[in-house]
Amino acid sequence: MAHQVTLKHVNYTYGEKTTVAHQALRDVSLTVEQGDFVTIIGTTGSGKSTLIKLLNGLQFAQSGTVEVLGVTLRPKVKAAALKQLRSQVGLVFQSPEQQLFADNVLQDVQFGPLNFGASSTEAEQQARASLDQVGIPVELLDRSPFELSGGQMRRVAIAGVLASQPRVLVLDEPTVGLDGRGRRSILEMLRRLNQEQHITIIMITHEMDIVARYAQRVVVMKHGRIEQDTTPRQFFQTTQNQFVLPGAVRVGRALQANGVDLDQLPLTRRELVESIVHRLAKGGTA
Numbered sequence: 282m283a284h285q286v287t288l289k290h291v292n293y294t295y296g297e298k299t300t301v302a303h304q305a306l307r308d309v310s311l312t313v314e315q316g317d318f319v320t321i322i323g324t325t326g327s328g329k330s331t332l333i334k335l336l337n338g339l340q341f342a343q344s345g346t347v348e349v350l351g352v353t354l355r356p357k358v359k360a361a362a363l364k365q366l367r368s369q370v371g372l373v374f375q376s377p378e379q380q381l382f383a384d385n386v387l388q389d390v391q392f393g394p395l396n397f398g399a400s401s402t403e404a405e406q407q408a409r410a411s412l413d414q415v416g417i418p419v420e421l422l423d424r425s426p427f428e429l430s431g432g433q434m435r436r437v438a439i440a441g442v443l444a445s446q447p448r449v450l451v452l453d454e455p456t457v458g459l460d461g462r463g464r465r466s467i468l469e470m471l472r473r474l475n476q477e478q479h480i481t482i483i484m485i486t487h488e489m490d491i492v493a494r495y496a497q498r499v500v501v502m503k504h505g506r507i508e509q510d511t512t513p514r515q516f517f518q519t520t521q522n523q524f525v526l527p528g529a530v531r532v533g534r535a536l537q538a539n540g541v542d543l544d545q546l547p548l549t550r551r552e553l554v555e556s557i558v559h560r561l562a563k564g565g566t567a
């Protein structure tokens with residue numbers, strides 16, 4: 282089966298024609314399959330945002346190739362093909378609630394499907410369905426989006442992208458600035474979309490517990506290059522000090538360093554408790 286996303290030897294430089302050219306992506310190659318849950322991590326300025334902007338043609342690679350859902354993204358791509366692609370690859374920017382604008386929640390969420398050519402009946406159906414998916418109760422649909430809580434506003438903004446029924450959702454730090462509850466509800470929602478509807482998730486994050494708890498893959502960027510593309514367990518098993526490790530991972534690594542032979546590195550508190558119980562049951566000492 283063809284990959285959903287294929288980047289081959291991509292380079293991208295800002296300000297190429299000025300004296301302060303800045304190479305944001307260097308020889309980046311990456312493939313993503315349908316149903317993947319990929320997190321992209323890396324220090325500030327490592328190229329994460331630039332990478333995701335290539336995925337729905339907000340920017341184009343200057344060399345190398347970018348192919349998404351069968352469309353080769355280059356400056357000459359036909360406007361109709363690009364529009365179609367953008368309805369299928371939903372991009373959720375940081376603090377997307379800043380782009381809410383309509384008088385009420387339902388109108389705001391309908392905007393996407395209407396813009397992509399749905400009839401008003403279809404747009405309303407899709408908007409209602411996506412608001413339901415993100416857990417916004419019907420009582421809120423005729424309220425102004427600006428009366429909602431921060432977490433609700435963000436869910437409405439994500440519903441606005443989901444209403445176009447994308448196959449790939451690309452998110453830039455979707456939980457930044459939310460409290461614990463708002464954060465969990467967004468992440469659980471993304472997990473459901475991924476597991477139940479096989480929507481591919483590609484998400485930038487700085488939070489290692491999100492990588493540990495939700496991702497199937499972690500792509501580590503540094504100075505515009507992909508430094509690692511691996512599973513969270515493999516990543517946490519070997520990574521050095523540049524990232525703040527989740528508590529369970531730290532304890533798991535400390536146990537291993539002290540000779541405790543765990544079957545696998547725990548990524549969450551539950552896995553940590555299970556691995557210790559399992560070890561005790563086998564007659565070892567934890």
Ligand SMILES: Nc1ncnc2c1ncn2[C@@H]1O[C@H](COP(=O)(O)OP(=O)(O)OP(=O)(O)O)[C@@H](O)[C@H]1O
Nearest residue numbers: 295296303304305324325326327328329330331332
């Ligand atoms: N519009 C721009 N003009 C000039 N340089 C830019 C522009 N946008 C990004 N850059 C530079 O390109 C490099 C990569 O930036 P990018 O925003 O892709 O990184 P990032 O990993 O997303 O960073 P952050 O975690 O801070 O969002 C950085 O050195 C940045 O300064």
